[in-house]
Amino acid sequence: MPAAGKVYLVGAGPGARDLITVRGARLLGEADVVLYDALVTADMLELCPQADLINVGKRAGQRSAAQDFINQQLIDCAHKYARVVRLKGGDPMLFGRADEELTALEAHGIEVEVVPGITTAVAAAAAARQPLTKRGIARSVAFFTSSTAPGHDDQPAIPSTDTLVQYMGGREAIATAQRLLDQGRRPDTPVLVLENVSRPDQRIARITLAQLAEGLDTPHGPVLVMLGEAMAARSNQPL
Numbered sequence: 579m580p581a582a583g584k585v586y587l588v589g590a591g592p593g594a595r596d597l598i599t600v601r602g603a604r605l606l607g608e609a610d611v612v613l614y615d616a617l618v619t620a621d622m623l624e625l626c627p628q629a630d631l632i633n634v635g636k637r638a639g640q641r642s643a644a645q646d647f648i649n650q651q652l653i654d655c656a657h658k659y660a661r662v663v664r665l666k667g668g669d670p671m672l673f674g675r676a677d678e679e680l681t682a683l684e685a686h687g688i689e690v691e692v693v694p695g696i697t698t699a700v701a702a703a704a705a706a707r708q709p710l711t712k713r714g715i716a717r718s719v720a721f722f723t724s725s726t727a728p729g730h731d732d733q734p735a736i737p738s739t740d741t742l743v744q745y746m747g748g749r750e751a752i753a754t755a756q757r758l759l760d761q762g763r764r765p766d767t768p769v770l771v772l773e774n775v776s777r778p779d780q781r782i783a784r785i786t787l788a789q790l791a792e793g794l795d796t797p798h799g800p801v802l803v804m805l806g807e808a809m810a811a812r813s814n815q816p817l
Contacts, residue, residue, distance in 0.1 A: 582688045583610070583660040585652055587670040587679065589695015590614075594776040595621045597701065602693050610659035613651060617667035617800060619777070626663070645675060649682035656688045667800075669697040673723055673745050697721075699743040702772045702802050706782050708809055716740035716808035724750040736761065741806035748773075748794055748801030755791035758805070763787055768809035774799035784811060 586605050591597035598606075606612065606626040614623065616635025623631060632655075634648045655662045670676045670692055683690045699721055703710050710719045720737035723745045736742070736757055744754060751771075759765065765788035773781040779799065787805065794801070 582656040582686070583658075583662055584689045584691065585656050585662040585664060585683055586691050586693055587664045587666065587674075587676055588693040589669040589674075589697075590618050590622055590665050590667050591696040592668060592698045592701035592776040593617065593619055593622075593774065595619065595625065597696050597776055598622065598625075599693065599695060602695060605661070605663055605693065606665070608661055609663040610661045611655050612663045612665050613648070613655065614665040615667045618665050622665075629663070630659075645678050649679055652679060652683060653686050653688065656683070656686075666695070667698075669695045672697050672721065698745065698775050698800070698802050699804070702743075702770075702775045702804060705775055705780060706770050706772065706804075707815065708770060708804065710741045710743070710804070710808060712808040716806055719743065721745060723747075724754060739806075741804065741808050744803040744805070746800065747771075747803035748797040751790050751794045751801075751803065752792070754803070755787055758787060759791060763805075765791075767805060768807065768811070770804040770809050772802045772804070773797050775802060784809075 588602045588605055603625055609626050609629040611630040611632065612626050613632045613634045632651065634651060652662065652664060664679065666674045668674065671694065676692065680690060711717060718739040719741045720739040721743045722737055747754060765786060767787040769785050769787055769790050771783045771785060771794060
């Protein structure tokens with residue numbers, strides 16, 4: 579078997595093409611093949627016109643390529659191409675299934691490099707001009723998701739930090755809000771709901787925990803929910 583190429587797990591960031599890192603953009607321009615997620619935008623792929631493109635999209639609640647199949651594609655591509663980019667939305671190391679892909683590649687002796695990306699929570703805070711921490715009010719932040727691996731139906735505990743950020747929170751809005759209310763969070767706790775962060779069709783809604791418990795309008799893209807006293811609007815804040 580010929581020597582394997584190198585695989586790069588690259589974070590695409592939250593969506594906007596100009597929010598990928600300089601290193602990530604350079605690697606896309608040098609890649610022989612790019613295996614990309616469903617959340618990667620079409621204009622992001624314009625950064626790699628020379629590369630073969632393979633869609634390995636995974637979306638919650640929709641049919642998607644099995645992770646084992648994606649792992650095998652990465653291995654196969656590493657034996658066919660010199661530079662393989664696995665392009666992931668946000669940051670590869672946060673809810674990006676990087677552990678499975680790193681483990682599979684390492685088991686086959688394939689060289690891997692991880693290139694971080696801007697995770698959606700940070701981009702969302704910037705888009706809403708709403709810091710996740712606030713002196714005297716919020717000094718701890720937790721990122722969590724209610725999505726579980728196949729065969730694991732138990733719901734993990736919701737962290738008890740000052741600011742909570744729930745990834746993939748659209749479908750779980752009612753259940754999450756009710757659990758937080760049951761844990762003693764105030765019904766008027768400020769909540770920000772962001773859809774399609776950093777993209778032209780981005781939407782931002784400012785609501786309360788009680789309103790979150792009533793559910794959200796059917797989203798048309800990925801939803802992130804930020805919750806806590808730090809999310810309260812400033813007196814002159816436009817949003």
